[in-house]
């Protein structure tokens with residue numbers, strides 16, 4: 001029988017040969033070298049549905065020496081499902097059961113591929129359905145009716161995760177968020193307020209439950225501060241344009257107008273603070289250069305933490321109840337782009353900040369922000385350093401503070417900084433529960449950031465209302481009337497140093 005088939009095959013090839021071009025003839029020669037066919041199916045498990053499903057087959061050919069070849073043109077082959085020949089890789093999913101799949105190529109001898117077993121199963125094949133947040137929306141806190149969640153759903157069976165069933169899951173999904181039902185995993189809107197349970201179900205199997213704390217955004221009145229830049233006469237002299245563009249950029253940052261290449265944070269808000277260049281000296285006279293005060297000094301400080309430098313800055317601070325003081329410095333000895341002092345408060349209402357209850361306390365530390373001069377001459381390129389330092393000035397910690405108390409803001413995932421320098425600046429972070437997430441917060445050390453969160457806004461607003469040495473809003477009636485007394489410098493008070501370099 002085998003011999004007869006070979007002869008028929010040979011005759012067929014002969015007839016074909018007579019009308020073949022040279023190229024086809026060459027191909028035919030190679031086709032006859034096929035010794036082994038390898039069949040791989042992209043899917044081997046299908047869930048039962050009342051449809052006919054297409055699937056992909058990968059067919060590879062090998063010669064007598066087991067070398068792959070013939071990948072530069074299509075080789076015709078016949079598909080067998082069980083003992084029947086089928087025209088295309090299609091499966092009737094309404095009939096659960098196991099099927100054997102092979103392909104055959106008519107060489108001089110009939111050559112079959114390996115056998116692939118595929119199976120149409122019912123939902124009870126799923127032993128576990130795992131619902132999770134996507135890396136970009138991994139956050140249990142969100143603001144209602146603002147951003148949307150993305151989830152992932154993975155089905156596991158007796159042999160581990162079931163591959164290739166994403167489309168079937170998408171088609172048959174039900175996702176319950178609070179008391180609302182949906183049928184998608186991507187772009188899921190959160191419209192309800194409160195602690196919401198999220199659960200997926202597919203083919204009668206329920207997933208684990210995720211919890212989302214959905215809150216309503218609150219708008220506070222916009223508060224505006226004036227900022228003075230102090231520049232030492234013997235260091236780099238920034239132009240007014242660069243200073244102005246930093247202030248403008250911080251205003252966009254605090255208003256929530258910056259966009260990174262990542263999707264918007266679920267809790268991104270207008271943080272409610274704005275900044276402007278100071279235009280008057282403390283005595284009320286107009287400033288020579290708007291926003292910039294020059295301090296004449298011959299001293300060159302090698303160490304940014306030099307005690308004398310600290311005293312110099314303390315002595316030259318403009319009334320901190322009227323101005324935010326920014327010093328342009330050489331911070332290379334610290335390896336920092338900037339630093340800022342956290343505020344002291346008049347009451348113990350904000351976690352992680354110290355209260356000083358005496359109402360007439362004299363100034364005892366240089367409440368200020370420092371920026372390295374390389375941010376002004378183009379050597380360091382990070383437009384958001386000032387916004388980051390202003391965050392500290394308004395009482396924010398780094399989002400990577402630690403895994404215990406964290407940064408006192410629940411809606412920023414707690415995490416630590418990667419110790420590996422090469423991944424340190426990446427937005428791909430791992431939270432304290434070891435789950436990956438994408439960080440875009442201004443208070444992290446990352447290349448691309450764009451937001452303050454709702455809890456950060458609430459914290460900064462509370463700090464503003466209770467801070468000891470902080471300007472009142474310029475729009476407030478008594479904004480320039482607060483008394484200010486400079487006392488003894490306490491050098492033991494340290495700033496938060498920001499080593500994002």
Ligand SMILES: [Zn+2]
Nearest residue numbers: 398496497498
């Ligand atoms: Zn910092």
